[in-house]
Amino acid sequence: MNLSSLGEREVIDRIWEIVGKKENYDDCVYLDRGNYYQLITTDFVGEGTHFMDNWNARKIGRFFATINLSDIAAMGGEPEIFMASMFFPKRMDLGFLEDFMKGMLEILNDFNVPYKGGDLKESRIIGFSGIAIGKVEKERIMLRNAINKGEGVYITGELGKQAAGYFLWKNGIEEGADYILDVYPRIREGREISKIARACMDLSDGLASAVVFMRNANYGLDIDFNSLPIHKLAYEVSEDYDIPLEYLATGFGGEYELVYTSPKKIFGKEIGVVDEEIGIWKDGNKIKGEGYAHFSKALDKA
Amino acid sequence: MNLSSLGEREVIDRIWEIVGKKENYDDCVYLDRGNYYQLITTDFVGEGTHFMDNWNARKIGRFFATINLSDIAAMGGEPEIFMASMFFPKRMDLGFLEDFMKGMLEILNDFNVPYKGGDLKESRIIGFSGIAIGKVEKERIMLRNAINKGEGVYITGELGKQAAGYFLWKNGIEEGADYILDVYPRIREGREISKIARACMDLSDGLASAVVFMRNANYGLDIDFNSLPIHKLAYEVSEDYDIPLEYLATGFGGEYELVYTSPKKIFGKEIGVVDEEIGIWKDGNKIKGEGYAHFSKALDKA
Structure with a gap:
């Protein structure tokens, strides 16, 4: 196999x-x-x-x-x-x-x-x-699954820029590569967040993967898609190439922003809450997908 | 370039x-x-x-x-x-x-x-x-250049088996690969050696590279080629494929044995002394070469 x-x-x-x-x-x-x-x-x-x-x-x-x-x-x-x-x-x-x-x-x-x-x-x-x-x-250590019921879910930065860059590049627009590579380590933010928050992970594989990993037996991230901070390039690429915005913003990853749960906001934007309704929800429907996984795609046209 | x-x-x-x-x-x-x-x-x-x-x-x-x-x-x-x-x-x-x-x-x-x-x-x-x-x-830390004049030079194990394996493999004898991979970490030996010796390195790139790195401004390894413990396979490959024994035993590496300098032997065999006559000498002549270096050869036939 x-x-x-x-x-x-x-x-x-x-x-x-x-x-x-x-x-x-x-x-x-x-x-x-x-x-x-x-x-x-x-x-x-x-x-x-x-x-x-x-x-x-x-x-x-x-x-x-x-x-x-x-x-x-x-x-x-x-x-x-x-x-x-x-x-x-x-x-x-x-x-x-x-x-x-x-x-x-x-x-x-x-x-x-x-x-x-x-x-x-x-x-x-x-x-x-x-x-x-x-x-x-x-x-001050923050672990992926150290979530607590009732906490808010927050994110630093915006989603979907790197995914948009990837599809631009795939479609022959060379500048797309620069968007893929345009990330920055959230060390300073992480240090501040760790004064209060106990659960955090970085978005290497997309927000959907945070939903997979940041959970315990009963609770997890209940995220409202309409509250997500999505980069303007993701809207453009979604329209120009007919790629679902949900996929660009939650299923691709590569943003290297931090998602954390906390009793209060420290940095970024509130996008949900920790409770039993685990998933990313848009107008009452759960968005499919669990984030980026290797061996399923790569830059190479295999 | x-x-x-x-x-x-x-x-x-x-x-x-x-x-x-x-x-x-x-x-x-x-x-x-x-x-x-x-x-x-x-x-x-x-x-x-x-x-x-x-x-x-x-x-x-x-x-x-x-x-x-x-x-x-x-x-x-x-x-x-x-x-x-x-x-x-x-x-x-x-x-x-x-x-x-x-x-x-x-x-x-x-x-x-x-x-x-x-x-x-x-x-x-x-x-x-x-x-x-x-x-x-x-x-107890051992550094490559912490040699002292008058110390003996010692080596654990034998030289040239991996080099011999490489040339066997290159010549179509598949078992050669097993000789290349047949190495073992000298952790226990290193722990014992470090009770007395202060200078040591491992033979990833051959004994000739130890001569390059284990030295200071005035002194280095003065090694007698005729005292080296050479694996029998190196003699065979040297003869069968007309490859200099000196190269197989000192210029190729991959043995991952330890070379150390010390006031007395702890493990292995004495092969030289620390003094001003730096090099590996055979019958009064200095052997050429500085050991394995990447970007000069590899398994791929490029």
């Missing part, structure tokens, strides 16, 4: 079955270090999956650092160091690597996170696997 | 130039945590560079865990946790992933290192990027 007939979540479940025990894993691994948790996360971006080799390398570098730091942000933490395992084909131009590094360092420098090295290898494709290590005070 | 015209070490130098400051980096990154150093390392293995997709997946998994833990061993440390960023094409069979995981876990279980998860993504090729995190008492 090949991976595409299973999909990402089943493959992950199978991996944990083989391991025999699911470890403390949320947006990051978290390790008890006495009075704080150490946070460790890794995120891979590869040619053909996340970018093409003719895209702007500086922006790819910014994107790469962002999506790694974003997992630290989602748990309320502060990043401490960054490392990267980088692999390239021989054919690659040194200028691409230099621009990539500059972009990556721009983001790291914004948060005073030192780059500590990593691994450099030859490969058939260009790929980067990042490691971000950070920390969070024990009482 | 493309990467193959520069070579791995120049590319790494260029990266540190862009970063502006070279961080504490040896076989691992090491971070001051009060009474100990935290050790962090990452190593990538990819299809076409380190293995082919028709090789034994369980052995690839063992190899992958080994080369990551090996960097902890080289600094005298104990591994604490392991993570992996894994990426696969859709076409990949679930059985390959399962066998890979089993092999990886065999090695981790030997050292009671829990697998803590990581990242799973779609990609054009199969690749794995590992993260090993460990610790070492401050007084």
Whole structure:
């Protein structure tokens, strides 16, 4: 059986079955270090999956650092160091690597996170696997499922810009790529949110995936679609290419904004409430879909 | 300018130039945590560079865990946790992933290192990027250049088996692949060695690369080629395929044995001394070469 007939979540479940025990894993691994948790996360971006080799390398570098730091942000933490395992084909131009590094360092420098090295290898494709290590005070850690009934659901930023960029790019409009890569780590927001909120995750795979993960046995996110902050580009792309706005805003992801539940708003916009009516609802109907999953699509036309 | 015209070490130098400051980096990154150093390392293995997709997946998994833990061993440390960023094409069979995981876990279980998860993504090729995190008492850390004049140079295990395996495989003998993958992390040896020795590194890129890195302004490794413990397969391959034994034993690497300098032998075999006559010498002549460097060769026939 090949991976595409299973999909990402089943493959992950199978991996944990083989391991025999699911470890403390949320947006990051978290390790008890006495009075704080150490946070460790890794995120891979590869040619053909996340970018093409003719895209702007500086922006790819910014994107790469962002999506790694974003997992630290989602748990309320502060990043401490960054490392990267980088692999390239021989054919690659040194200028691409230099621009990539500059972009990556721009983001790291914004948060005073030192780059500590990593691994450099030859490969058939260009790929980067990042490691971000950070920390969070024990009482401020935010977990995906630490929701409480009656809390509001909030989101930083807007939805659907990256999805819109993807479909623009797929339709031959090169600037679409820049929208896909235009993300920023919500570290500062995450630090503030963690003073009050206990449940949070980042939108790597879309708001619909937050509904899947941010729940417990009885309660979950009850989201009103009409209250969502949707980027204007998503409206345009939805109309121009006849793609459902619901899919662009909730099913694709890549925004790397934070969704959190809290007794009160700290940043962003209220989009729902924690209760038994779990789902994203539009005019009384539940929107289908569970967010982005790998092995179902990619940039490559396979 | 493309990467193959520069070579791995120049590319790494260029990266540190862009970063502006070279961080504490040896076989691992090491971070001051009060009474100990935290050790962090990452190593990538990819299809076409380190293995082919028709090789034994369980052995690839063992190899992958080994080369990551090996960097902890080289600094005298104990591994604490392991993570992996894994990426696969859709076409990949679930059985390959399962066998890979089993092999990886065999090695981790030997050292009671829990697998803590990581990242799973779609990609054009199969690749794995590992993260090993460990610790070492401050007084027991071993660094590549912490050599002292007059110390002996020692090596665990034998040289050239993996190089021999590579050339067998290149010449159509499939079992060669098993020799390439047959490595084991020298964690227990590293712990013992670190009670006495201060300088150590692992042989990922060959003994000749240890000569490049294990030195200071005045002193380095003075190694007698005739004293080297060379695997019998290297002698056979050298003869059968007319490849210099010196290259197989010192220029290729992949053994993941430990080389260390010490006032006395702890494990393995004495192969030289720390003094001003830096190099690997055979019958009065210095052997050429500085060990394996990426972007100069790989499994792919490019």
